[in-house]
Amino acid sequence: METLKPIDELLDEHPFFAGMEDGPRKFIAGCGRNEVFHAGDYLFREGDPADRFFLIRHGSVALELHVPGREPLVVDTLQSGEIAGWSWLLPPHKWANDARATTLVRAISLDGTCLRGKCEEDHSVGYEVFKRFIPVIAGRLSAVRMQLMDVYGTPQKKR
Amino acid sequence: MEANAQELPATMLPRPFRITRVRRELSDVFTWELEPADGGAPLTYAPGQFNMLYLDGIGEVPISISGDPTGEWLVHTIRAVGAVTDLLQKLRKGDEIGLRGPFGVGWPVVEAEGSDVLIVAGGLGLAPLRPAIYHVLANRARYGSVGIYYGARTPADLLFRKELERWRGRFDLYVEATVDAADTTWAGRVGVVPKLIDRQVHRFDPESSVALICGPEVMMRFTVAKLRECGVPDAQQYVSMERNMHCAVGLCGHCQLGPEFICKDGPVFPFDRIAPVFHAREL
Ligand SMILES: Cc1cc2nc3c(=O)[nH]c(=O)nc-3n(C[C@H](O)[C@H](O)[C@H](O)COP(=O)(O)OP(=O)(O)OC[C@H]3O[C@@H](n4cnc5c(N)ncnc54)[C@H](O)[C@@H]3O)c2cc1C
Numbered sequence: 001m002e003t004l005k006p007i008d009e010l011l012d013e014h015p016f017f018a019g020m021e022d023g024p025r026k027f028i029a030g031c032g033r034n035e036v037f038h039a040g041d042y043l044f045r046e047g048d049p050a051d052r053f054f055l056i057r058h059g060s061v062a063l064e065l066h067v068p069g070r071e072p073l074v075v076d077t078l079q080s081g082e083i084a085g086w087s088w089l090l091p092p093h094k095w096a097n098d099a100r101a102t103t104l105v106r107a108i109s110l111d112g113t114c115l116r117g118k119c120e121e122d123h124s125v126g127y128e129v130f131k132r133f134i135p136v137i138a139g140r141l142s143a144v145r146m147q148l149m150d151v152y153g154t155p156q157k158k159r
Numbered sequence: 160m161e162a163n164a165q166e167l168p169a170t171m172l173p174r175p176f177r178i179t180r181v182r183r184e185l186s187d188v189f190t191w192e193l194e195p196a197d198g199g200a201p202l203t204y205a206p207g208q209f210n211m212l213y214l215d216g217i218g219e220v221p222i223s224i225s226g227d228p229t230g231e232w233l234v235h236t237i238r239a240v241g242a243v244t245d246l247l248q249k250l251r252k253g254d255e256i257g258l259r260g261p262f263g264v265g266w267p268v269v270e271a272e273g274s275d276v277l278i279v280a281g282g283l284g285l286a287p288l289r290p291a292i293y294h295v296l297a298n299r300a301r302y303g304s305v306g307i308y309y310g311a312r313t314p315a316d317l318l319f320r321k322e323l324e325r326w327r328g329r330f331d332l333y334v335e336a337t338v339d340a341a342d343t344t345w346a347g348r349v350g351v352v353p354k355l356i357d358r359q360v361h362r363f364d365p366e367s368s369v370a371l372i373c374g375p376e377v378m379m380r381f382t383v384a385k386l387r388e389c390g391v392p393d394a395q396q397y398v399s400m401e402r403n404m405h406c407a408v409g410l411c412g413h414c415q416l417g418p419e420f421i422c423k424d425g426p427v428f429p430f431d432r433i434a435p436v437f438h439a440r441e442l
Contacts, residue, residue, distance in 0.1 A: 064343065074341045077349045079358065102346060142381070143351045147339045151375040152282035152312040154187060154240055 007032040010108055014055045015081045016132055024125045031114035037101035043084055044095045050087030052109040056080050059105030064098040075147070076140070077102070086133055088112030170408060173213040173257025174199065179232065181252055184318055187239045188283065189248060190225065192232035196255050202233050206290035207265025207399065207427045210235070213257030218243045221422070223287035223401075224261065228294060233258075236286035236318070262408065263426050266291040266371050267397055275303035275363040277391075279382050281310045281352055281374025285318045287399055287426075288373050292326070299331055304363050306333040310352035310378065313338050314345045333362055352378060353385035365390030371427075373399040380437070383430055393431035400426050400433065 008029035011017045017025055035054070037043055043054055043061060054061075061084055063076040075097070078084050084099050084107075093112065119126030175196040182190040195201060202210075204224055212235070213219040220243045226234025239248040250256065268291055276295055280288050295302055307326065311317045317336060327334040335355045337348040348355065352374070368391050372379050379398050386396055400421045402414055409423035417436035419425060430437070 062343070062349065071342045074343060074345060074349045077337075077347075079348075081358070100343075139354070143354060146351045146377065146381055149377055150312065150339070151377045152310070152316060152339065154238070 004034070007034070007108060010034075010057065011055070014057065014108070016055055016083050016136075020128055020132075024122075024128050027118060027122065027125055028110065028115065028129070031111045031118065032108045033111075035107045035109050037105040037107070039101055039103050041101045041105075043099040043101060043105070043107070045098045046095050048095050050085060050093045050095045051112045053083060053085035053088050053112065054099075054107040054109050056082050056084060057106045057108065059101060059103040059107075061105060062100050062102050064100055066098060072098070076143070083136060086137060088115070089133065170259050170262065171406075173211075173219075173259050175255050176233065176258045177255050178250055178252055181250075184236060185238075185316055187248075188236060188318065189239075190234060190236045191250075192226070192234055193256075193258070194232060201231075202258075202261060204228060204233075204261035204290075205265040206268055206294050207287060208261035208263050209287070209426065210258050210260030210262065212237075212243075212247065213259065214243055214246055215257065217246055219257075219259075220244060220247075221262075221401075223399075223426075225286035225289045226293075228290050229297065230293075236283070236289075238283050262422055264424060266399075266427055267369065267429075268294045271295075271369040271371075272298075272301040273303070273367075274395075275368040276305045277356070277363060277368055277370040277386070278305070278307045279309075279352060279356065279370055279372045279374070279386075280307070281378035281382075282312065282316070283318060284372075284374035284378075284399070285309055287401075288371060289319065289322075291371055296326075296329075296332070303367070304333070305331070306335070306359060306362055308352055308355045308359070309334070309336045310355070310374070311336070311338050312340070314341050314347070333359065335359060351381065353381050356382070356385050356389065360389050366392070368395060370396045372396060373401075376400075376437075393434060394429050396430040397427050398430055398433065398437075400428060 008026050011025055011029055056078055058080050061078045062074045064072045064074050066072045087095050176193040177196040178191050179194050180192040184190055206228055209221050209223040211219050212222050222235045222237055225236040237244055237247055239245045278288055295305055326332055337350050337355050341349050370386050370391055372382050383396055402421055409420040414421040
């Protein structure tokens with residue numbers, strides 16, 4: 001059984017918060033709580049209110065796209081040390097895909113309304129948060145581009 | 160460049176080889192085991208070298224050797240993509256082909272001794288790297304940490320899957336595979352190869368690592384960028400350039416890429432040497 005550590009300490013251990021000073025991290029910690037998902041549970045589902053995001057501490061999460069009439073497609077998997085979800089950042093604050101635990105997942109969720117409030121209240125905290133989200137978003141964009149190129153597909157004859 | 164026919168090296172003449180086994184790997188990919196059909200000596204080669212496979216009256220294609228350099232058979236893994244390879248796919252056990260080789264400069268498996276080794280493959284790129292993997296595993300004590308990072312299109316497109324699973328069971332090797340997309344029955348990773356590397360940075364010492372990279376050029380470009388970001392110097396990142404070629408001995412100029420001839424100076428190049436021309440769109 002894992003002894004419960006304070007959220008602030010857990011945030012400090014997570015790579016997403018690497019390098020953040022104690023002050024802003026402790027300020028943010030008030031928005032966080034521990035969550036556990038069993039394999040097969042959904043962390044969130046497309047269209048639902050995106051009221052939080054997750055720092056994955058242990059386990060693996062599959063991001064899925066559902067298209068009517070087709071099998072769901074897994075487009076990314078996230079592991080410990082990564083984060084899941086940024087729809088809480090942008091209106092209309094709805095999830096754009098599903099996130100399913102493929103193993104037992106331990107995560108910290110940070111409440112979106114609470115965090116947005118703190119970012120408004122103290123812009124330097126907002127800057128620290130956004131500074132960490134942008135590389136994640138840029139990395140995913142670059143990965144999606146690579147996936148779209150279908151680089152491993154059979155070469156097509158040039159026209 | 161003109162060559163006097165009398166001075167042509169012996170490697171300009173195809174030798175007959177017999178197919179002793181055909182294995183279907185993927186819907187459009189197959190592996191051959193070959194033996195000399197002229198009673199001559201088997202081919203000796205270094206990991207990363209390739210042969211020119213010749214089909215009488217049809218044409219000739221460069222294909223990397225994908226087997227164990229110390230093994231009994233010469234092994235090639237081929238994807239049917241066009242005129243020649245489509246016909247090669249129709250050949251059966253007992254059929255013969257012409258073969259010239261081995262050609263080119265292969266993977267720096269000797270230079271990499273004492274270093275951590277990252278073997279990064281995408282799609283069919285695992286085939287030219289497999290001889291290097293066999294070599295490294297056969298001489299495991301000479302290397303630091305060894306990791307294989309492999310990306311494919313979908314789980315059904317993973318090449319040498321059983322072998323990957325077997326390697327994964329070893330205690331002295333990290334094997335990570337990822338696919339671009341999967342259905343929900345896939346329990347492995349989905350995402351691109353650079354992300355796999357990102358997650359394994361703690362397993363190697365970037366400054367003393369040697370990376371052997373083979374896959375589609377776009378995948379290699381993203382991989383090199385990621386490894387550079389992790390601190391692996393360009394001179395220690397080796398890429399295999401598998402662009403079209405004809406003569407395979409640096410005579411015809413077909414595969415000339417800037418000052419380099421892929422066929423005789425490559426196909427494997429340290430990235431710092433090929434970087435200026437890596438982004439060339441056409442030969
Ligand atoms: C050093 C080297 C090692 C190689 N090793 C292997 C190997 O181990 N296994 C394997 O299956 N293939 C390998 N190739 C690629 C292989 O040589 C080509 O797929 C083959 O020449 C295509 O010939 P074709 O007549 O069947 O197709 P073509 O009718 O000539 O071409 C069909 C399609 O394939 C594309 N194509 C042709 N050559 C290449 C190439 N080199 N790379 C990417 N696309 C190409 C063409 O643009 C076209 O779209 C290697 C190439 C090189 C230069």
